[in-house]
Amino acid sequence: MEQVLNYINGTLLPAVGGGWLDDHAPATGAVHAHIADSDERDVELAVQAATKALPAWKALGTQGRSDLIMRVADLMERDLEALAKAESIDNGKPIALARRMDIPRAISNFRFFAGAVLHWNSDAHLMDDVAINYTDRQPVGVAGCISPWNLPLYLFTWKIAPALAAGCCVVAKPSEITPYTAFLLSRLCIEAGLPPGVLNIVHGLGPKVGAAITAHPGVPAISFTGGTRTGAEIARVAAPMFKKLSLELGGKNPVVIFDDCDFEEMLTSVLRSSFTNQGQICLCSSRILVQRGIYERFKQAFVERVKAMRVGDPADPTTDLGAVVSEAHMTKVLGHIALAREEGGTVLCGGERVLLDGPLRNGWYIAPTVIEGLGPECRTNQDEIFGPVVTLQPFTDDAEALALANSTSYGLASVLWTSNVKRAHRMARDLHSGIVWVNCWLVRDLRTPFGGMKQSGVGREGGHEALRFFTEAKNVCIRL
Numbered sequence: 001m002e003q004v005l006n007y008i009n010g011t012l013l014p015a016v017g018g019g020w021l022d023d024h025a026p027a028t029g030a031v032h033a034h035i036a037d038s039d040e041r042d043v044e045l046a047v048q049a050a051t052k053a054l055p056a057w058k059a060l061g062t063q064g065r066s067d068l069i070m071r072v073a074d075l076m077e078r079d080l081e082a083l084a085k086a087e088s089i090d091n092g093k094p095i096a097l098a099r100r101m102d103i104p105r106a107i108s109n110f111r112f113f114a115g116a117v118l119h120w121n122s123d124a125h126l127m128d129d130v131a132i133n134y135t136d137r138q139p140v141g142v143a144g145c146i147s148p149w150n151l152p153l154y155l156f157t158w159k160i161a162p163a164l165a166a167g168c169c170v171v172a173k174p175s176e177i178t179p180y181t182a183f184l185l186s187r188l189c190i191e192a193g194l195p196p197g198v199l200n201i202v203h204g205l206g207p208k209v210g211a212a213i214t215a216h217p218g219v220p221a222i223s224f225t226g227g228t229r230t231g232a233e234i235a236r237v238a239a240p241m242f243k244k245l246s247l248e249l250g251g252k253n254p255v256v257i258f259d260d261c262d263f264e265e266m267l268t269s270v271l272r273s274s275f276t277n278q279g280q281i282c283l284c285s286s287r288i289l290v291q292r293g294i295y296e297r298f299k300q301a302f303v304e305r306v307k308a309m310r311v312g313d314p315a316d317p318t319t320d321l322g323a324v325v326s327e328a329h330m331t332k333v334l335g336h337i338a339l340a341r342e343e344g345g346t347v348l349c350g351g352e353r354v355l356l357d358g359p360l361r362n363g364w365y366i367a368p369t370v371i372e373g374l375g376p377e378c379r380t381n382q383d384e385i386f387g388p389v390v391t392l393q394p395f396t397d398d399a400e401a402l403a404l405a406n407s408t409s410y411g412l413a414s415v416l417w418t419s420n421v422k423r424a425h426r427m428a429r430d431l432h433s434g435i436v437w438v439n440c441w442l443v444r445d446l447r448t449p450f451g452g453m454k455q456s457g458v459g460r461e462g463g464h465e466a467l468r469f470f471t472e473a474k475n476v477c478i479r480l
């Protein structure tokens with residue numbers, strides 16, 4: 001059985017404690033690899049290696065670092081197919097999605113930040129004849145990067161790439177549920193000649209490895225993407241240590257559909273924003289708000305299209321929805337559907353586990369589910385479900401749409417469908433969310449600020465925001 005080893009000081013190693021965790025393939029439920037079950041001793045080794053590597057990595061300069069990061073990206077591109085297969089097996093996502101989105105985006109993350117750092121400039125503030133101020137930005141030191149299971153390599157590299165480009169050395173932890181492509185990345189880093197200790201990847205459980213990275217005094221910055229509850233725990237530990245924190249957390253995203261939208265374009269997009277990756281993308285829209293004039297038409301057309309979606313083998317390129325990530329997650333999502341029924345919701349389609357045949361019979365599949373008849377206060381419309389489950393709610397006018405859209409404790413991403421430009425601007429301004437897409441979804445420019453408000457997080461990643469996060473600004477004032 002394949003072993004997912006730690007990558008510490010340039011070497012692939014088992015955990016100090018010698019223990020292993022199971023890595024499951026959601027499509028079949030079977031164990032497909034064993035993961036190093038690390039703890040604070042492995043994190044200590046990783047922090048020591050990163051601290052030791054820091055001066056030489058900084059001294060390499062932006063061009064030298066950029067070249068090495070580009071080299072890793074080139075190797076990822078060479079291995080795109082193998083990485084996509086591994087991601088699909090480890091996560092349960094359709095291979096077509098891993099090929100089209102996850103791995104190309106992971107490669108872009110490396111290339112983007114390797115380029116961005118070369119084009120970055122610092123500020124200067126001139127005080128007439130008095131003085132010149134300039135902003136010096138030095139890497140923050142050893143950065144801790146902790147990522148979730150839904151877009152494993154995509155989100156892992158979204159943190160590591162800017163940290164490395166900015167001159168930090170990194171101690172990173174992928175999700176223990178989907179560690180495999182991070183392990184493959186560590187092999188590529190060795191092949192690319194990344195100096196030992198520059199990137200360290202420690203595998204294992206969140207409360208052991210993630211907590212040890214968060215609490216380590218030698219790690220002054222933590223970039224975390226995951227659940228809101230975990231984010232709160234990380235903030236509780238890190239805040240009194242005055243660490244820099246970037247927290248990208250949960251969501252309960254609305255899509256607001258006005259009756260003046262391009263109906264067909266909207267319909268196709270809302271199917272994607274609801275069910276891509278089995279609804280397990282933090283940016284997926286889980287609350288569909290529809291203006292009354294087109295509510296019935298939308299409902300009928302949407303449910304018809306959802307019923308036609310194929311739940312199946314992630315390895316089959318024609319599959320629309322693969323497996324959800326784990327048995328525990330499947331049970332949680334099915335529990336939310338049961339709760340929706342208890343709350344008085346009507347399940348228009350889906351609503352149950354899908355049992356496939358043959359080797360897939362023990363896999364974790366859920367039918368795409370559409371629920372209506374529930375108001376904004378019920379838990380179904382408040383709690384993050386993070387699966388292939390959406391609700392429909394009608395609204396009358398802009399004010400009601402806005403009130404419904406803003407009625408949760410989250411504020412990550414919203415989508416608007418309208419052909420009225422003034423309304424789009426007004427709504428975009430007043431929505432409580434870090435990202436607003438108008439007449440589109442998941443169009444991503446890596447230069448833009450990315451993140452959420454309210455319980456969806458603190459701070460922004462992306463472009464210069466990420467490079468700023470991984471550096472400390474120092475004002476240097478020179479008297480003229």
Ligand code: NAD
Nearest residue numbers: 147148149174175206207210211226227230248249250282
């Ligand atoms: P999670 O919070 O359970 O785990 C995320 C990571 O944190 C994992 O690597 C885990 O091992 C680690 N972890 C767990 N406990 C820890 C602790 N005490 N200290 C430090 N690290 C710890 O989240 P998940 O279930 O892997 O991912 C799903 C969640 O992620 C959803 O809520 C989703 O909305 C969110 N998410 C947010 C974004 C975003 O950009 N805002 C993107 C993707 C996913």
